[in-house]
Amino acid sequence: MKKVQFKSKYTQYIFLAPTLIIISIFLYLPIVQTFRDAFTTQDAFGFGRFFAGWDNFKFVLSDPSYLVALKFTFIYIFVITVISCSLGLLLAVQANKVIHGKSAYKTLLIWPYAIAPAVVGVTAQYFFSERFGILYALFNSLWGFDWTANIFDAYIYLFIAGSWKQISANFIFFLAGLQTIQKSVIEASLIDCRSSLRRFWTITFPLLMPTTFFLVIINITYGFFDTFGIIDTTTIGAPSGETKTLVYKAYIDGFRGLDLGAAGAQSIIMMLLVLTITIIQFRYIERRIHYN
C-alpha cells in the first residue's frame, strides 16, 4: 500500500459508490438467488418453495449426463490450452527472431483475437457442414469424418473451432513475454550453447514460465465460459449430448427444463471450480514475485 494517502470522512465512498451499487444489484442479488434456488425445490406450478438440503446437488451429481459434460469440459479445456499455447508460442518465438517484417506479422496474427466466439462458431459451421464444408470433405475422404454420428469427430470439430482465435491471444502475450527477456541473457547463452533448440528449452522457456502460467489461466477461463457461443453455433451438443460443456449444460437445463434448483446447484459447483482456479492463480502470482 501507499505510504502517503488521503484521509477523508466520505470522499472515498463517493469514488466507490458506483461500483458497489452495480455489484450489489447485478452480482450479489443474483448470487443470493442462486443459493436460494440451489437449496430449495419448487413445485411444478411455482406456488411453494421447500427447503431441499443437498437434494439438488445429489440430483445433479448422480446424473450421468452431468458427468459426461464434466469430462468433456476438462478434455476440451485441456486440448484447447495445449493447441493454442503451443502454436502461439511457436509463432511468437519465430516473430521475435525475424529481422524483416516483424510488425507486419504481428498485425496479421493478432486480429482474430477480436472476433467473437459465436462468429467463429458460425463460420466454422460452414467449414464442417456436409454440404459446403472444405474441412468436412477433406477429413471425410481421409477417415470417413462425420461429426453428427461420431463423438471423436465432433471433438475434432470443436477443438479446431475453439483453438483458432485463441492462438492469437497466446501469441500476443508470448511475444510480449519474449520481448521482456534481456538481450544480455540471450547473448550470454549464445556463447555457452550452440544448439538453438537447447538454448530455447534451457534458457528462454524457463524465463517465459510466468507468462505461460498466466496464459494457462486465461485459456482455462476461456474454455470454461467463452466457448458457450462456439458450442451453441456448431454442434449444439451433438452427437447426443457428448459435446456440452458445463456452462452450456447448465443453460440448457435451466432454460428448457426450467429446473431452477438443478441449474442453481450447477452454478454453485461451477463457482467452486472457478474458486479453485483463482486460488491457483493467486499462488502463481506469489511465485512470480520470486522470479522477478
Place this chain on the structure above:
Amino acid sequence: MIINRLTQMFAHFILLLGVLLMVIPIWLAFTSSTHDNVTLITEGMQWYPGPLFIENYDEVLNEKGGFSEEITATGMLINSFIMGLGIATLKVIISMMAAYSLVYFRFSLATPIFWFIFITLLVPLEVRIFPSYKIVSDMGLTNSYTGLVLPLVASATAVFFFRQFYKSVPDELLESAKLDGANSWRFFIDFLVPLSKTMIAAMFIFMFVFGYSQYLWPLLMTTDEKYWTVVMGMKLIYVELYEGVSLPRVGQRFAYIILSIIPPVLIVVLLQRWFIKGLIQTEK
C-alpha cells in the same frame, strides 16, 4: 549476434503458415460472400471473389429481417456499438474511481470492501445467468440498452487492472501534488487520469471487444428485435434465412459474418500499439 540465413528462412516459413491459418478461413468467407446462392450451393465455398459484392452487402445492410421484419444488419451493428461502447465507457470510469479509492485513501473498511469486490471475480455472468435475468426483468429492463449494459459492467476485472497500475505509480507523485496543494479530486483528474492514458486505452479496447462479442446475454435479454445485436442475431438470422425462402441465402450469410467481424478487428488492428502496451502492463 550471428545472423543465420537458414534460421531466418525457417522463421518466415512458420510465420507465413501461421498467417495463412488465420487469414484463409476469413478470406473464404469473404470471397463466398460475393457469389450468388446457386453457385454456392452447387459448387460449395468459393476461393475467388465473385460479381455480387455490392448486391449481397447492400441486401444484408438494408433489407429488413427477423421475425417481425423490423431489423436490418445496420441496426444490429449500431446496437452492438452501443453495447460495446456503453460497457467499455462505464466500466473504465467506475473502475478507475473504485481503484483510486482503494489505493489512495486510508480508511478502515478498505480491506473488507476490497474482498467484497474481489469475490465477484468468481461469478462470471454465465454462472449467474438465470437469477440475473430475473432481476433485470423484475426491474423492467429487458429490451433496453440499460439492461444490455449494466449487468456486464458488474465485474471486478477492471478494478484490479487499475489497482495494480496505481500501486506501481511512485509515491513521490502524490507527495509533490500535495505540496502543490492538490486535493483528492484534483489529484485524480489532473495527475492520475493523464498518467493512466495507456491503461485506459487498453482497457477500453479490451472491454469494447468483450461487450461487442457478447452472445448469451443479449440472446436471453432481447425479445424485441429493435435491440438485437449483430453477434447474437447471427444464429437467429441463420434460422430465419433458411426457413423463410426456398433457397438458403448463403452468400448473404457470409456477408453478414464479414460485416460483423470488421468493427472490432479494425479497432484492435488500428489501436494495437496501445492495446498490447496496456495488456503487458496488466499482466505485471
